[in-house]
Amino acid sequence: MSEASHGLGGLKYDPRKKERPQELNVFLALVVIVVAFELIGRLFLGDSFLFNTRENVDTLFNNQRLSIIILQVSIVGIIALGVTQVIITGGIDLSSGSIVGVTAMVTMSFAQTAMVNGNPNPKAIFGEGLMDLPILVPVLVGLACGLAAGFINGALIAYTRIPPFIATLGMMVTARGAAKWWSKGNPISFPTEQYAAIGQGMNPVLIFMALAILFHCVMTYTRYGKHCYAIGSNEAAARMSGINVNAHKVLVYTIAGMLAALAAVVLSSRNLTAQAGMGVMYELDAIAMAVIGGVSLAGGRGSILGTVLGALIFGVIISGFTFLKLDAYYQEMVKGVIIVAAVVLDQWRQRGRVRG
Amino acid sequence: MDDIVLETRGLTKRYGGVHALEDANFILRKGEHVAVVGDNGAGKSTFVRQITAVEQKSAGQIFFDGREVNFAGPLEAREAGIETVFQTLALADDLDVPSNLFLGRELFRFRLGPFSILDRKAMRERTLEALKTTAVKIPNVDNPIRNMSGGQRQCVSIARTAAFASKLVIMDEPTAALGVQETAQVENIIRGLKERGVPLVLISHNLRQVIELVDRIVVFRRGRIVASLRKDETDGNDIVSYITGVKGGQDAA
Ligand SMILES: Nc1ncnc2c1ncn2[C@@H]1O[C@H](COP(=O)(O)OP(=O)(O)O)[C@@H](O)[C@H]1O
Ligand SMILES: [Mg+2]
Numbered sequence: 001m002s003e004a005s006h007g008l009g010g011l012k013y014d015p016r017k018k019e020r021p022q023e024l025n026v027f028l029a030l031v032v033i034v035v036a037f038e039l040i041g042r043l044f045l046g047d048s049f050l051f052n053t054r055e056n057v058d059t060l061f062n063n064q065r066l067s068i069i070i071l072q073v074s075i076v077g078i079i080a081l082g083v084t085q086v087i088i089t090g091g092i093d094l095s096s097g098s099i100v101g102v103t104a105m106v107t108m109s110f111a112q113t114a115m116v117n118g119n120p121n122p123k124a125i126f127g128e129g130l131m132d133l134p135i136l137v138p139v140l141v142g143l144a145c146g147l148a149a150g151f152i153n154g155a156l157i158a159y160t161r162i163p164p165f166i167a168t169l170g171m172m173v174t175a176r177g178a179a180k181w182w183s184k185g186n187p188i189s190f191p192t193e194q195y196a197a198i199g200q201g202m203n204p205v206l207i208f209m210a211l212a213i214l215f216h217c218v219m220t221y222t223r224y225g226k227h228c229y230a231i232g233s234n235e236a237a238a239r240m241s242g243i244n245v246n247a248h249k250v251l252v253y254t255i256a257g258m259l260a261a262l263a264a265v266v267l268s269s270r271n272l273t274a275q276a277g278m279g280v281m282y283e284l285d286a287i288a289m290a291v292i293g294g295v296s297l298a299g300g301r302g303s304i305l306g307t308v309l310g311a312l313i314f315g316v317i318i319s320g321f322t323f324l325k326l327d328a329y330y331q332e333m334v335k336g337v338i339i340v341a342a343v344v345l346d347q348w349r350q351r352g353r354v355r356g
Numbered sequence: 357m358d359d360i361v362l363e364t365r366g367l368t369k370r371y372g373g374v375h376a377l378e379d380a381n382f383i384l385r386k387g388e389h390v391a392v393v394g395d396n397g398a399g400k401s402t403f404v405r406q407i408t409a410v411e412q413k414s415a416g417q418i419f420f421d422g423r424e425v426n427f428a429g430p431l432e433a434r435e436a437g438i439e440t441v442f443q444t445l446a447l448a449d450d451l452d453v454p455s456n457l458f459l460g461r462e463l464f465r466f467r468l469g470p471f472s473i474l475d476r477k478a479m480r481e482r483t484l485e486a487l488k489t490t491a492v493k494i495p496n497v498d499n500p501i502r503n504m505s506g507g508q509r510q511c512v513s514i515a516r517t518a519a520f521a522s523k524l525v526i527m528d529e530p531t532a533a534l535g536v537q538e539t540a541q542v543e544n545i546i547r548g549l550k551e552r553g554v555p556l557v558l559i560s561h562n563l564r565q566v567i568e569l570v571d572r573i574v575v576f577r578r579g580r581i582v583a584s585l586r587k588d589e590t591d592g593n594d595i596v597s598y599i600t601g602v603k604g605g606q607d608a609a
Contacts (some may be wrong), residue, residue, distance in 0.1 A: 223462055224470045226451070230459055233448035240410070240446045241460030242431030251470060300450035 006180040022294040022301070026309040033281070037320040047324055051222060065319060067202065073289070073315035074204040075270075080286040081208075081215050082256030084307040087290055089252050090232040090299025091157065091164035095171035096260040096286055099149045100279025101179035103264035107142035108188040108274035111135075111195040123189045135194040142265045143258055149175055150257020154192075154250035172283065180276040189273040199270030207266060211259070216304040228252060232299025288335065289314050291342040298350060314338075359386045360419070361524055361555045362407070367416035369402050374401040378579045380416070384524070389546070391554040393568040394576030394599055400559045401443055403576070404528050408433045408440050421523055431460070437523030441513050441530050443559075453497035454483040457516045486519030490545045507538030511545075518545050518554075525549060526557045531565065543569060563592045575599055 037049040047053060052062045079096045086093045109125035114132050116122065121131065151172060156167040197203075219225035227248050230238045239245050263282075268274040293310025295302025317338065321331045362384040369377040377399040384390055392400050406413040409427035418425050420436060421500040427433040430440075432482075447456050458479045466473040483497055492511040494504070501509055510530060517525055527546075531539040546569055549556055560566050566573055567587060574596040582604040585595065597603040 177537060221476075222468075222471045223464070223472055223474060226455060226474060227470075228463060229450055230448040230455070233450035234446070236444075237448050238447040238459070240430050240442070242429075242434065243460045248470070300448070 011233060023303060023309060026292070026294050026306055026313070030309055030313050030316065033316055033320070037316070037323060041323060045324070047323075049320065056187055065323070067205075069315040069319045070205050071202065072318065074208040074268050076282050076285045076314075077208045077289065077311040078204075078211055078266065079260050080289040080307050080311055081211055081304060082259035083283070083286040083291075084295050084302060084304060085215070085219065085228055085252050085288045086164070086256050087287070087295050087297060087301055088228045088232045088299060089249065090235065091249070091252070092287070092297070093151065093153065093167040093168045093174055093253065093256050094165065094283050095153060096256065096263075097279040097282035097284075098172045098175035098179065099146055099257055100261040100264040100267065100282055101151070101263040101276055102175045102182065103142050103145040104268040104274035104278045105179050105182040105188060105276060106145050107138045107261075107265055108112055108191060108268050109183070110141045111138035111191040111268075112188070113190050113192045114189050121190050123187070125183060125188055135192070135198075138191075138195055139198075139265055139305040141333040142261045145318070146257040146259070146261025146264070147254055148257075150254040150260075151250060153257065154253030157253065158246035176276070176280075179278070182276070185276055187273050187275045191269065195269055196272055197269070199266045199268075203272065204266050208263070211262070212304055212308050219304055224248075224251070229300055232301075234300075235326050245269045284339070285314070285335075286341065288339040291339065291346065294346075296346050296350070297343060298346070359420075360384070361386055361388075361421065362557075363419040364403075364407070365417045365419070367403070367406055367418065368414045369399075369406055369411065370414045375579050377406065380581050382574065382581065384555055384557060387550075387553040387555055388572065389550055389558065389570040390557045391570040391573045392557060392576060393561070393563070393566060393573060393595060395524065398576040398599075399579040400576050401528055402579075404440065404442075404526055404557070404559065408438060408526065410442075434520075436535050439517040439521050439525050441510075441517050441525075441527040443528040443532075444451055447501060447509060449502035450500050451513055452500055453487075453494055454479040456512055456585060457483050457486065457519060458502060459516075461520075482519075486515050490515045490518045490548060492541060492545070505538075507534045507541075510534060511538065512543055514542055518549060521549060521552075521554045524557070526559075528559045529561065530558075531562065539565070563595055566595075567592065575604065577601055577604070 034050060041047050041049045048062065049065070050061060052059045079100070083093050083096060092151075111131065112124060112131050114121055114124075115130055118274055123133065153168050153171050156162050156248055157164050219228065227238065227243050230241070230243060231245055231248060235245060264279065267278060289310040290302065290307045291297060291310070292313050293302065293306035293308070295306060318331060318332065321334065360383055362382070364380050364382045367377060367380040367382070380403060390402065394400050405411045405532040407418060409432060410430050420438065425436065427436065434440075448459060450573050451459070454476070463475040463478050463482075464472040480497065487494055487497070492515045494508055494512065501512055504512070510533065514527070514530055517527070531542050534542065543565060546556065548560065556568070556570075558570060569586055573585045573587065573590065573595060574581055575585070575595065577599065583598040585598070594603070
């Protein structure tokens with residue numbers, strides 16, 4: 001038997017070669033983008049993007065910029081972890097931004113302090129009895145909100161066979177409405193000190209990283225992760241193999257909802273206030289992070305690591321534009337272009353794989 | 357009577373007005389390899405889907421392993437010991453070979469409901485073992501199967517079936533899309549099953565293959581079983597005349 005005989009019709013497939021992981025490409029893209037900003041900065045602005053140029057600070061890197069990059073993507077990054085799991089199963093979640101909104105509102109009303117500067121809280125939602133509660137109460141209430149919203153998404157998608165796009169679009173509108181209805185459009189402020197501490201400093205980054213590691217392990221080493229990939233890859237085969245696809249979908253969307261709720265807790269704590277408009281468009285940013293990170297909208301491929309790298313690319317680009325002193329309008333437009341570009345790239349990769 | 361592995365009595369499937377399968381009476385004995393042949397649309401795949409409960413039968417009875425069975429779905433059939441290679445590949449392209457072999461029946465290191473920790477090492481080892489016993493050559497089992505050739509993917513599918521084969525194996529046109537060498541590989545797997553005494557229902561259009569491999573040939577025509585021929589009492593021409601309807605006006609078993 002000759003060596004080159006496996007395969008049908010001249011397919012290119014070198015069996016010994018382990019495929020280059022997608023994440024490596026994403027990482028290289030990240031490096032290229034950082035270098036590009038560095039060069040543009042040096043050439044046109046006489047400033048460094050990455051390194052410290054101030055005399056009065058004694059660090060190699062521009063730590064301030066680096067921490068802003070990672071801070072500003074951490075909260076949406078938490079959402080993106082859930083969105084990644086949803087997309088890997090072949091679904092989509094458009095409701096996460098609105099879940100952030102409604103969860104922030106509900107959670108904050110259980111996190112209020114009774115006295116502000118010696119006076120009764122002017123923004124009080126509930127009476128005295130429901131104020132100054134231990135921190136566990138608002139956090140659990142928040143998680144319950146996300147759990148309920150995600151469960152409804154999942155149940156609709158799994159058992160009524162509504163396309164995920166439509167089901168989560170419905171949740172997106174409904175949850176946003178609920179966020180506005182909750183306090184008749186008023187912001188809710190003055191959380192307890194304990195609650196306010198959750199999102200301060202670099203805590204969002206730590207929470208994001210801890211969750212990223214947790215879900216990396218879940219997606220890599222558990223049955224749950226394996227079945228996410230299996231369902232996204234070939235749902236019919238997954239069913240035939242005896243995987244309970246419906247139950248799995250409910251679980252995936254529920255986890256995504258709870259991660260959006262966690263993001264809401266961190267965000268409202270950091271801002272010390274909750275507003276009905278919180279989290280608008282976060283769903284798209286989260287999807288963008290995943291797609292940039294190599295998660296395929298066709299399902300079955302991508303990883304948590306990829307999404308974390310995608311989030312970093314996202315953050316670098318936003319701060320790069322600020323660094324180049326470009327208008328916020330351009331930032332929005334470029335964000336749109338990046339999302340489309342990432343999807344086009346994914347389509348290309350797909351086409352490259354079509355068998356004869 | 358005791359040595360019957362699978363029996364169908366009056367098995368019937370209708371899709372609306374289409375009588376895809378009519379009154380199929382079929383018997384498979386211990387260790388026996390039976391081929392199911394017939395023109396396209398004769399009802400062969402439909403017959404398989406009723407036995408494996410991918411679809412629910414319209415009428416009739418199925419006896420497996422000494423008792424009447426009414427599987428609710430393919431998983432129940434599999435758990436009862438029926439392993440099937442379906443005509444359309446039931447593989448997840450983005451997963452590697454061990455994950456596909458163990459899809460839906462993973463091995464665990466630690467049980468924790470849906471978050472049970474996979475025993476990847478054990479699954480990989482048992483995969484290599486299974487590939488070895490079935491003589492399937494897959495150069496790198498850790499790559500996703502999407503980039504493998506149709507033949508290699510089919511071999512993965514068949515290795516999955518053969519590795520877990522306990523009481524009955526069904527293959528629906530396993531070599532239809534394969535090249536010569538890959539077909540030979542699949543035929544070797546089938547011979548291995550025969551040596552191990554695992555009974556087989558093989559659907560195939562390849563009469564050379566069928567005559568070479570199996571003990572008995574059952575011919576389907578227009579949803580009906582029209583002949584059951586012992587290998588040593590028939591030949592290619594005989595089989596063809598049953599397939600095309602030159603012979604065999606009435607049912608046989
Ligand atoms: N899901 C279905 N709905 C309607 N008709 C079907 C369906 N599946 C099969 N058939 C019909 O049943 C008959 C038998 O099909 P099939 O079992 O696939 O044939 P074979 O596998 O022998 O080629 C064909 O006429 C086919 O068109
Ligand atoms: Mg068929």
